[in-house]
Amino acid sequence: DTALCVNPNDERYKSLPADARVVVPLVGRSIPVIRDEYVDIEFGTGALKVTPAHDVNDYMLGEKYGLETIDIFNDDGTINDKVGMYVGQDRFDVRRQIEKDLDAAGLLEKTEDYTNNVGYSERTGVAIEPKLSMQWFLSMQELAEPATKAVMEDAIRFVPEKYKNTYRHWMENIKDWCISRQLWWGQRIPAYYLPKDGFVVALTAEEALEKAREKAGDASLQLTDLRQDEDVLDTWFSSWLWPISVFDGIRFPDNREIGYYYPTNDLVTGPDIIFFWVARMIMAGYEYRGEKPFSNVYFTGIVRDKIGRKMSKQLGNSPDPLDLIAQYGADGVRMAMLISSSAGNDVMFDEALCEQGRNFGNKIWNAYRLLNGWAVDAAAAQSENNRLAVAWFGQALDRSLRQIAEDFKSYRISEAFKEAYRLFWDDFSGLYLEMAKPAYGQPIDAPTMEATKGYFDALMRVLHPFMPFVTEEIWQDLAPRAEGASICVAQMPEPAAEDAAMLARFELAKEIITSVRNIRNQKSLPQKEALTLRVIADENYPAEFAPVVMKMANLTAIETVAEKDPAAAAFIVKTTQYFVPMAGKIDAEAERKKLADDLAYYEGFLASVMKKLSNERFVASAPEKVVANERAKQADAEAKITAIREQLAALESGK
Numbered sequence: 271d272t273a274l275c276v277n278p279n280d281e282r283y284k285s286l287p288a289d290a291r292v293v294v295p296l297v298g299r300s301i302p303v304i305r306d307e308y309v310d311i312e313f314g315t316g317a318l319k320v321t322p323a324h325d326v327n328d329y330m331l332g333e334k335y336g337l338e339t340i341d342i343f344n345d346d347g348t349i350n351d352k353v354g355m356y357v358g359q360d361r362f363d364v365r366r367q368i369e370k371d372l373d374a375a376g377l378l379e380k381t382e383d384y385t386n387n388v389g390y391s392e393r394t395g396v397a398i399e400p401k402l403s404m405q406w407f408l409s410m411q412e413l414a415e416p417a418t419k420a421v422m423e424d425a426i427r428f429v430p431e432k433y434k435n436t437y438r439h440w441m442e443n444i445k446d447w448c449i450s451r452q453l454w455w456g457q458r459i460p461a462y463y464l465p466k467d468g469f470v471v472a473l474t475a476e477e478a479l480e481k482a483r484e485k486a487g488d489a490s491l492q493l494t495d496l497r498q499d500e501d502v503l504d505t506w507f508s509s510w511l512w513p514i515s516v517f518d519g520i521r522f523p524d525n526r527e528i529g530y531y532y533p534t535n536d537l538v539t540g541p542d543i544i545f546f547w548v549a550r551m552i553m554a555g556y557e558y559r560g561e562k563p564f565s566n567v568y569f570t571g572i573v574r575d576k577i578g579r580k581m582s583k584q585l586g587n588s589p590d591p592l593d594l595i596a597q598y599g600a601d602g603v604r605m606a607m608l609i610s611s612s613a614g615n616d617v618m619f620d621e622a623l624c625e626q627g628r629n630f631g632n633k634i635w636n637a638y639r640l641l642n643g644w645a646v647d648a649a650a651a652q653s654e655n656n657r658l659a660v661a662w663f664g665q666a667l668d669r670s671l672r673q674i675a676e677d678f679k680s681y682r683i684s685e686a687f688k689e690a691y692r693l694f695w696d697d698f699s700g701l702y703l704e705m706a707k708p709a710y711g712q713p714i715d716a717p718t719m720e721a722t723k724g725y726f727d728a729l730m731r732v733l734h735p736f737m738p739f740v741t742e743e744i745w746q747d748l749a750p751r752a753e754g755a756s757i758c759v760a761q762m763p764e765p766a767a768e769d770a771a772m773l774a775r776f777e778l779a780k781e782i783i784t785s786v787r788n789i790r791n792q793k794s795l796p797q798k799e800a801l802t803l804r805v806i807a808d809e810n811y812p813a814e815f816a817p818v819v820m821k822m823a824n825l826t827a828i829e830t831v832a833e834k835d836p837a838a839a840a841f842i843v844k845t846t847q848y849f850v851p852m853a854g855k856i857d858a859e860a861e862r863k864k865l866a867d868d869l870a871y872y873e874g875f876l877a878s879v880m881k882k883l884s885n886e887r888f889v890a891s892a893p894e895k896v897v898a899n900e901r902a903k904q905a906d907a908e909a910k911i912t913a914i915r916e917q918l919a920a921l922e923s924g925k
Contacts, residue, residue, distance in 0.1 A: 272338040273320040278305040280316045295377045304335050323402045341402045406450040406459055414444045417552040420562055427566045429681040433541055440545040449504045456502025463497045510550035513563035534564045541569045568681050571616035594624055601737040602627030608687050608736055631740050637699050638744050647713035655817040656718040659705035662776050666697045668765035687736045694729055728763040778843055779815035785841040786823040789850050800826045801850055810844040837920035869914045876907040
């Protein structure tokens with residue numbers, strides 16, 4: 271110990287003179303009392319003994335106040351002769367002996383147990399003793415300036431941006447980097463010590479010898495007279511050169527590969543090594559190449575379990591990936607990770623997502639089997655239904671391609687996958703294949719089959735980054751491929767010009783189909799029973815998609831009428847009114863009871879709405895939007911009540 275430090279604001283020590291000194295027990299050495307706000311007034315006595323040689327923080331205090339530094343340890347953990355006591359004894363033995371000696375000298379006030387933070391070696395389990403040693407440092411301040419500017423000004427973009435603040439904090443408070451390590455393996459420090467005094471730094475041993483002869487003024491020096499430093503470089507020192515060294519740009523700065531590839535586009539990494547790796551690669555890029563090493567940095571999150579705990583062996587909440595792959599397939603596990611991963615946010619992993627991934631893989635495979643089961647009639651003409659289906663899905667695919675490209679551009683990887691998932695599951699399998707599917711035992715026309723296979727090819731390329739194995743297998747089987755061809759290097763499909771009007775009109779047709787199917791479910795009508803649909807046509811009736819609606823809703827006809835049909839099951843799509851005649855198809859008594867129940871519900875609902883609207887205080891004080899919402903509820907309930915009463919009247923009259 272070479273000083274005693276107290277907080278200048280500590281009332282207990284205000285009476286001490288500025289030049290106060292204390293005596294180190296047993297040793298008898300006089301040391302100064304220094305004052306610094308680093309000392310915590312609330313901890314213990316508030317008086318901190320300062321040991322610059324064996325504590326990092328004390329070392330900084332020693333530097334600040336010019337304190338003596340006394341290293342009392344040999345490299346094997348025994349005491350050296352710097353103090354003149356306990357020489358050659360082991361550090362742990364000395365700690366036990368000092369307690370006895372202090373007590374014998376009448377210098378021990380009390381002993382007590384308390385918890386201290388002690389570092390232990392990961393390999394040996396032995397307590398680590400901080401100790402001064404000669405190390406090599408790299409000056410960082412100048413290196414940090416262009417690297418800080420690059421990220422703050424978005425020359426290098428962080429995704430998500432929130433990590434720019436973490437980066438800025440590190441870089442603005444940067445310290446010189448200790449680059450030497452006392453390890454057996456690694457890149458040797460290129461420093462060579464002379465026989466008598468001094469050292470030289472050189473790229474090669476031969477260059478070192480030449481420098482050593484010049485420095486020592488001794489031309490007779492030989493390589494055997496020099497000793498290369500035994501230390502090796504910090505692992506991160508080789509890692510910070512990674513964007514350059516992978517293209518051999520250190521040894522050959524102007525080679526073709528680094529000229530072509532550097533700087534790269536994207537770095538994907540974890541936020542826990544922003545400073546250790548990302549910042550240092552950026553610094554090295556500007557220092558050694560004069561430009562950034564990459565344009566974008568995408569930060570992944572930490573994988574946690576579904577209740578938010580970090581996965582660890584200790585908690586036992588980390589599944590074996592190989593077991594998951596055996597159960598759900600590699601594609602299924604990959605999908606589970608991707609669908610729950612948004613940039614920079616932690617991944618809440620749930621094994622149920624793996625099951626969803628496996629089911630999606632099965633969906634893709636079964637859709638391909640269905641397609642392969644269709645016979646083709648080369649002479650058959652393409653029906654209007656099939657022509658419309660092909661035209662619509664082409665537009666739906668193009669719309670999704672634009673969205674997925676935008677998601678990729680913005681690094682919304684999970685959102686891109688969700689869109690690809692929806693496109694295949696809902697639009698392609700749920701709608702398009704049903705629209706194009708030939709009747710049982712019947713062939714499909716060649717143009718529709720060719721278009722469908724083309725769409726399947728495009729979908730496999732869209733899904734490949736997310737589910738590489740099943741898509742590669744199907745893509746190879748879809749058409750003859752050249753030797754060595756792979757979907758992983760196939761072009762992503764490009765979207766054509768958008769026909770927004772067509773997509774909007776088809777959405778109306780989809781709603782019609784869904785509404786007819788809902789009526790079937792409500793009235794317990796079998797899907798195979800063909801129905802008639804009547805429509806009071808206006809500008810929102812998608813007449814051009816009538817063939818699709820007829821097939822998908824299983825209709826015998828769509829009839830245009832001028833008046834309402836109160837006896838029919840009715841629905842509205844946008845402003846267009848539709849009716850499905852129910853005569854002879856339903857149990858009149860059961861339908862009457864159901865309508866009466868519905869009428870009672872909506873009358874009660876209307877009464878509750880009117881109670882609010884008749885309250886002058888509510889109408890006057892509630893926000894305009896809330897009042898308008900209640901009036902909309904009123905109008906909706908009144909319209910439904912009117913329609914139900916008309917249906918009941920029609921049933922009563924026997925229509």
